[in-house]
Amino acid sequence: MMIRNLLLSSVLLSAGGAAYAADATAEAPSMLQEVSLGYDLNTLRPSGGSDFSLNGFTAGYNIDFRLSDALPVYVGTGLDWHFLFRTKTYNDSESYNALSAKVKTTFINFNIPLNVSYRVPVADRFFMTPQLGLDFRLQVYGHQKTTANVAAREIDTPVDAAGVSAGSVNLFSKNQLGDNALRRFQLGWHAGLKFQYDSFVLGVSYGTDFVKLRNELGSSNLLVNLGYMF
Secondary structure: OHHHHHHHHHHHHHHHHHHHHHHHHOOOOOOOEEEEEEEEEEEEEOOOOEEEEEEEEEEEEEEEEEEEOOOOOOEEEEEEEEEEEEEEEEOOOOOOOEEEEEEEEEEEEEEEEEEEEEEEEEOEEEEEEEEEEEEEEEEEEEEEEEEEEEEEEEOOOOEHHEEOOEEEEOOOOHHHHHHOOOOOOOEEEEEEEEEEEEEEEEEEEEEEEEOEEEEEEEEEEEEEEEEOOO
């Protein structure tokens, strides 16, 4: 008797969950819009060299359109703004720092995503949305400034003996860098997961580039966003 009751309860719960999911799918909105702010961990990956990361912030707007009346499948796009920075100090010796160089690197770029996603109802007003997509990225600013110090005295001229060149560089300028200049356009992919409760969204995504900053210099992005959906 107890086993029969447990089986009956399981069937009823499954039927209720299926009915809730069907209702939630039927009532899935035809369009979703979201504004978000977040953290961007951008890792540059030179071939034959050590990876190094830039921290940054991102702000964006995304809009998704439902493709099917039967399934909560969406296709979406938007516009994201990214500001990335890194400051690193290099010393000529671990024991005596007669010469040190502080290198500050800054990037600003705009990203246009193209996503396909599936909105899964989990509970009342709670949804999970896995997504997969492409990224079209335009670098609008890339700058590196090096400040060299000799025995605590700041200098603005190159120090050839130590291989340190003080000054500012536009990382996309062929006049300054020749063949080492970076590309302004990148193409990549990303995979992500969004957790939505009511109108509030927590999103996590990771992606890499197909079209790199340079042939031997790729990058990856780990994004954590907080958003508001309307």
